[in-house]
Amino acid sequence: MPPSEKNIPTHHLTTEQFQLMTLDTGHPENFNDIHRHNFFEIIWFQKVKENSSLELDFESYSLKNNQICIIAPGQVFNMKLRGEKGYVIAVSREIFKETCDIETILAGGTIPFLLDEENETTCSTVISLIEKEYNGASRIGLLKTYLRAFCIIITEQISLQDPSINDRQRIHQLVSLIEEHYTVEKDTRFYADQIKISIHHLNDIVRHSRGTTVKKMIAQRLLLEAKRELSFGALTVKEIAFKLGFSDASYFSRFFRKQTGQNPEGFKSGKS
Numbered sequence: 001m002p003p004s005e006k007n008i009p010t011h012h013l014t015t016e017q018f019q020l021m022t023l024d025t026g027h028p029e030n031f032n033d034i035h036r037h038n039f040f041e042i043i044w045f046q047k048v049k050e051n052s053s054l055e056l057d058f059e060s061y062s063l064k065n066n067q068i069c070i071i072a073p074g075q076v077f078n079m080k081l082r083g084e085k086g087y088v089i090a091v092s093r094e095i096f097k098e099t100c101d102i103e104t105i106l107a108g109g110t111i112p113f114l115l116d117e118e119n120e121t122t123c124s125t126v127i128s129l130i131e132k133e134y135n136g137a138s139r140i141g142l143l144k145t146y147l148r149a150f151c152i153i154i155t156e157q158i159s160l161q162d163p164s165i166n167d168r169q170r171i172h173q174l175v176s177l178i179e180e181h182y183t184v185e186k187d188t189r190f191y192a193d194q195i196k197i198s199i200h201h202l203n204d205i206v207r208h209s210r211g212t213t214v215k216k217m218i219a220q221r222l223l224l225e226a227k228r229e230l231s232f233g234a235l236t237v238k239e240i241a242f243k244l245g246f247s248d249a250s251y252f253s254r255f256f257r258k259q260t261g262q263n264p265e266g267f268k269s270g271k272s
Contacts, residue, residue, distance in 0.1 A: 017092040034078040040096040047085040054079040100151035183245035
């Protein structure tokens with residue numbers, strides 16, 4: 001890696017595919033400044049301070065007691081711990097895909113969400129079983145079973161925040177499609193055709209559940225990737241423009257300036 005390249009630390013799971021830590025006794029490097037993971041991390045904030053917050057993909061979120069945040073591989077994360085209480089479960093991509101409904105979680109659970117009282121009680125029981133097994137025999141088959149139970153509960157909690165099942169499934173599908181095609185397909189019609197509904201209906205669903213439009217979702221995904229590349233990558237602005245599917249660098253610069261109020265060059269130098 002060239003020394004001039006701005007680089008964000010990437011945390012890796014080492015010998016274990018499954019790790020359990022507590023927020024008050026976990027290793028400091030897990031929350032040391034801005035970083036990202038090559039694995040999935042589930043953070044359960046059981047008790048937080050009055051002004052506790054975290055930053056995820058350049059957005060800041062205030063925290064409340066009994067919120068859970070799920071961090072996917074590649075997401076940029078930053079938080080200064082100030083005595084919060086709770087648990088951190090770190091698992092490999094393979095185990096996460098085996099035990100969790102990954103589409104539901106990626107679509108609805110990658111920002112902090114609240115556990116209700118009943119689910120908080122159940123999750124406490126399951127996390128106690130995980131903790132006992134992890135600190136004891138640490139049988140991976142049993143840990144996977146407990147994790148699957150934990151993920152079922154939190155996935156249902158995510159689903160409760162958007163009660164329309166059909167619309168929720170369409171949002172999940174849209175998020176997956178955007179993730180796969182956003183550098184090539186920037187037209188709402190493409191996504192509506194893939195989901196087999198009209199453009200108007202799709203935008204209605206997105207407006208109701210996300211408070212935005214398909215076009216803005218695509219723009220936000222492009223902007224996020226642009227910020228990641230400008231902040232932590234080695235590519236030039238022109239190279240980033242072509243990587244993100246813009247026909248030329250000036251078009252990309254206009255897009256970035258419209259979204260952020262500054263030029264890509266200014267954003268890049270400001271992150272140096």
